Amino acid sequence: MPRFWHPTFDLRTELLSPQQRILLSYKRAQAVLQASALTFRDVQALTPAFVSMHKHPILALDVGCANILACHVNLFLGTLAQSVLRRPDLLPLFRQALRGEVIGNFLLTEVGHGLDIMGLETEAVKLDDGFILRTPTDSACKFMPPTTSHPDISKVAIVFARLLIEDVDHGVHPFLVPTSDAGRMRPGISAVLLPPRSGACPLDYALTSFNNIKLPSSALLGNIDLLQDHHAALKKYVQRIVVGQMCVPFVAVTGLKMAACIGVHYSLRRHVRGRKGNVIPIMSFRTQQLPMLYALATAYVLDVWADEAAQALRRINVEDAVLEGMAVVFKTTVCRLALRSYREVAERLGAQGTFGHNFVAQIEMDIRGLVIAEGDVTTTAIRLYSELLQRKYTLPACVHGDTILARHARGIHDQCMHILHSLPGGHRDPEFNDLLLPQCERGVLALGCSYAYSKALDSGVASPLLDLFECAAIRLDAAWYAENENIGEKQRLLRENKAVHAALSHTREYVDGLHITEAISAPIMHEATWNLECAIRCIETSAFAE
Known part of the structure; x- marks a missing residue:
């Protein structure tokens, strides 16, 4: 189109x-x-x-x-x-x-x-x-x-x-x-x-x-x-519900690209005055840099993974259980990662970020609805991961199986298999509900992060963005990485700091590479449109008063 x-x-x-x-x-x-x-x-x-x-x-x-x-x-x-x-x-x-x-x-x-x-x-x-x-x-x-x-x-x-x-x-x-x-x-x-x-x-x-x-x-x-x-x-x-589970997240990926673009533009144009009277952009602060760069990195990685998902729709029969499983992994991962970024970006836009016409807060609420549409992600993740644990079928192996994210996905699966084998009643044991159901979405999300990262590696996504995405995935399950990969909190912060420093000088370049700016009309993007917005509001208020 x-x-x-x-x-x-x-x-x-x-x-x-x-x-x-x-x-x-x-x-x-x-x-x-x-x-x-x-x-x-x-x-x-x-x-x-x-x-x-x-x-x-x-x-x-x-x-x-x-x-x-x-x-x-x-x-x-x-x-x-x-x-x-x-x-x-x-x-x-x-x-x-x-x-x-x-x-x-x-x-x-x-x-x-x-x-x-x-x-x-x-x-x-x-x-x-x-x-x-x-x-x-x-x-x-x-x-x-x-x-x-x-x-x-x-x-x-x-x-x-x-x-x-x-x-x-x-x-x-x-x-x-x-x-x-x-x-x-x-x-x-x-x-x-x-x-x-x-x-x-x-x-x-x-x-x-x-x-x-x-x-x-x-x-x-x-x-x-x-x-x-x-x-x-x-x-x-x-069977078209499976197609919907693959297509609905495309909107979330597009929304994430827009949110990242809005967040960066606002953070670069918004300034604060220091004690000595010098004016600096709020993007100078690490608390502003982190959500914007994480959103950018996640948008880039999910975007190339979405291209692969689109190809899978044409390549695999919609009645195939593998496509159904991959659809669950894709939707769960995209929606969960996008929602986290929406929330973090919107909070760093201040009071302006809470208004729907500035896009980010509204897209967050819209995607919360899509989490449930075409099959609630928690329920579909439980069904999928339970079937994987019971070996009813398998999903394709991650192309880059040696990455830290792939090891994480395998580690969670092995841990859950160990628990399952310890249950006297197997998957029908009452403790399956207590111990394994809460792990299902976690396991699906880990699979999705490893697939997305692997595709991004092959698609030439810039190394700083790949490193940031890896950091974003690690912070989702920091305890596992501390226990199994020796990445404690100090090591995690150092990895994050290195990735941010490598990406920061390329921020404008990364935003331009999204090719999405021309589609965004949020007033918060530019000083001129924000001033015009305020002028229109003033006129409307005056007319109402009369």
């Missing part, structure tokens, strides 16, 4: 009401769809055009827009593509959705069941001429997807429901359901708008329920041949 801009991204969203911002996010999503010009093959085969759309800088500026597109393009269109090949009657709808003329949703999770998708309650009762779709209990309401009516756009959803044929449960299957026309919900469908999420980009997240909706026989998107194996059928239907 080429770099492009759209006038909607020049609007000052902090001056809009939540409802106006929601409508703006939909307008932006349509603009991105039209500019990306995706095809059926792009969506089905996960081509560079598909990946490029998810990595475009403008999505980090409006994560509400990014959420619309993630649900619409990957989950809705990606799932629909599985049926289009044997159902050509679906192609006109598919093409409409590609152009943004209708918006699609993916209604899987229920408010009472969370990640327990085998326990879904929504029912589709088979009739001679179709189905009756119903929400039998309050706990069966579909949770989160933005299904409220839009004044100008129709919405349609893939709804997962339990198929009942003559009172016999045939498992959970997807159904195609028009949920709203322009300006109104379809009869019998209710979408209750959820309260806004604190600090994040607003979107019309909702609780959706169905009151005996009559569906035609063609609404069933499932494959009848899979009806006998309910678990296999459902896993095949929701």
Whole structure:
């Protein structure tokens, strides 16, 4: 997808009401769809055009827009593509959705069941001429997807429901359901708008329920041949969630590049006066240098790892357990490292950093939401690491297995294996919950740091940035490195100090190398835009007073 801009991204969203911002996010999503010009093959085969759309800088500026597109393009269109090949009657709808003329949703999770998708309650009762779709209990309401009516756009959803044929449960299957026309919900469908999420980009997240909706026989998107194996059928239907786990973190990486850029620019332009009257930039202080340089280093390393993740999407079958495992590692690592940097950078921006229009605080809250989207990282990490410990399958070995980060990942795995072997009941022992579940995300994060560092080594990332990333990983588990690598607190500080000194003189060069500055409009970036911001606020306050 080429770099492009759209006038909607020049609007000052902090001056809009939540409802106006929601409508703006939909307008932006349509603009991105039209500019990306995706095809059926792009969506089905996960081509560079598909990946490029998810990595475009403008999505980090409006994560509400990014959420619309993630649900619409990957989950809705990606799932629909599985049926289009044997159902050509679906192609006109598919093409409409590609152009943004209708918006699609993916209604899987229920408010009472969370990640327990085998326990879904929504029912589709088979009739001679179709189905009756119903929400039998309050706990069966579909949770989160933005299904409220839009004044100008129709919405349609893939709804997962339990198929009942003559009172016999045939498992959970997807159904195609028009949920709203322009300006109104379809009869019998209710979408209750959820309260806004604190600090994040607003979107019309909702609780959706169905009151005996009559569906035609063609609404069933499932494959009848899979009806006998309910678990296999459902896993095949929701395989695009794995793709989402790889694509959603792209926004976090882009956001981290922006946060690092904002933090450095502010730290270089902001000055304080010393006792002798001399004026120095706050970037002169180590407490300012550390979060900015750590953010830069992490952004560089995760960015090249994201390129490898994009290649893996095209190289490995989405039904492969290895891709599913790597997706969990990628999402867990990117989101956890990015969130730590967002918080540290935002705190060093002072009071200005707490405002959403200066980006960093808002992207932190948005990515906290993405930690849960497409599978909560703690839960998915527990499942993955438990299966690795039980040797159900293995992940690819780290290319550079001799690095300190690779040894850390192996060390945690060996420690957990030792604990597992000591449990009389194995993975079903009650102490597995007490001793090993809390280690699972730690182990996954260690794997991710070693993979990312290894890829950065091969991609030519500058040595000072590599050293800083290594220091960032060490401080995440300082006790292990002290016990196993002889890196106590003094040694850690000396390594950190050496890395900072090597990187500091190249800071502007590293920021320019991110190629992201032109996409950032945060007033805090430059003195002139900050002064203009203050002038606009003054005018608005005066007008309000009158």
